[in-house]
Amino acid sequence: MPLHLPPGATHLATRPLSREDATAVTALMAACELHDVGAVVIEEADIVGDWQRPAFDLSTQTVGVLDEGRLVAYAEVYKGRWVDAAVHPGHRGLGIGTALSHWTRAVGARDGGTVVGQPVPGGSPGERLLSALGYRTLWTSWVLELPAGRAIEPQPLPQGYAVREPRDDDDLRATWTVNEDAFLEWSDRERATFEEWAATVTHRPGFEPWQLRLVVDPSDTVVGMAFVVVSNGSAYVDKLAVRRDERGKGLARALLVDAFEVARTHGGERSELSTDSRTGALGLYEKVGMQVTSVWRHWAADVAPAAAVVEH
Structure with missing residues (x-):
């Protein structure tokens, strides 16, 4: 499933991810977490564990966006429903996030899903983008810490x-x-x-x-x-x-x-x-005695039936 980047992003390249990209994805997500919630919680083992699930196919369920060989955005869709996507803070505002949203919905439809969604930090640029794109909140999550x-x-x-x-x-x-x-x-x-x-x-x-x-x-x-x-x-x-x-x-x-x-x-x-x-x-x-340190919300959108998805 191709990713169609906005016209102003001709300097960027796209490709499916591979196991060797786990380190780059971890670094990308860490940069987003630090910017959006002020702390890094992701580690490479999280990525590797998810990617080695039997039903996950990196070649058809992931896409990466690269700027001169450096990964600056990515998305994945598991079982036509569960999305993880991120755009580096330095590359936001270029329309990449919107393009990834269209791609995830197309992949979800292709794989038989009816809804796709992902958690994003409350009040973050990602939340504002998904809201503007017509996504809806399904549930709220809280990260808690014992001081x-x-x-x-x-x-x-x-x-x-x-x-x-x-x-x-x-x-x-x-x-x-x-x-x-x-x-x-x-x-x-x-x-x-x-x-x-x-x-x-x-x-x-x-x-x-x-x-x-x-x-x-x-x-x-x-x-x-x-x-x-x-x-x-x-x-x-x-x-x-x-x-x-x-x-x-x-x-x-x-x-x-x-x-x-x-x-x-x-x-x-x-x-x-x-x-x-x-x-x-x-x-x-x-x-x-645990205290809430961050709030996340799961935003989701309906996808069109697979027969209605037109590649261009």
């Missing part, structure tokens, strides 16, 4: 329950099931396969077993999980889920305390996570 030096009050586990690392493939598959079952209660998407889940968890570059924290019941069955990543001195809980019939016992809070404590021993002095308005969990995290 340095503050700890969450410990939460005792019920008798017979324990937190441990995964031991074997059966543990991993049980963890995937708990994670997917919980998130599909509120997330409007198809169920991720075990291989897709593993690509961003156990196969994520640098993964170590201590990062995956499991709550098991007295029969040693996995009933809760947390996945924590340490980057740039920050511990980030990327996933947190408890089986529906095991909620109300303090397991999520116990997992959170454990994840942050374990991460601290591996260099994670600051503690962060994110949640969104679909989960209803914001109040829970604020009650344990």
Whole structure:
């Protein structure tokens, strides 16, 4: 699917991305994050993990924009629905973002999607652009931080329950099931396969077993999980889920305390996570002392049926 840049951008080149572009995409997104929210949270392992998902095809689902060989913008569309796109702050205002929007909607239609969208920082140039292009807000997300030096009050586990690392493939598959079952209660998407889940968890570059924290019941069955990543001195809980019939016992809070404590021993002095308005969990995290540091909104737009997409 070609990307049609505005007439004034003839000095720019476009091409699909490859695995070798992960470093450049990371640098591009880091520049955007620093400009838009004042902090860098992306790391290359995030990009590599996403790109190694079995259903992701770099050659047909990505596009890069280059200025004299340097990547200045990019976009990707996963499963005809989930978009990531960025334009370097120094190259905004040229119409590149609008061109990427048209491209993502065309790719979404081609791949059978009906809606495409992505999260962008609240009040950012990206949000203003998507609003002007007719996108609508579907949900709001918050990044929260536990201030340095503050700890969450410990939460005792019920008798017979324990937190441990995964031991074997059966543990991993049980963890995937708990994670997917919980998130599909509120997330409007198809169920991720075990291989897709593993690509961003156990196969994520640098993964170590201590990062995956499991709550098991007295029969040693996995009933809760947390996945924590340490980057740039920050511990980030990327996933947190408890089986529906095991909620109300303090397991999520116990997992959170454990994840942050374990991460601290591996260099994670600051503690962060994110949640969104679909989960209803914001109040829970604020009650344990976490504070909102940035607000993001997921903006989405309908796409035309594939038969209506005309390449020019």
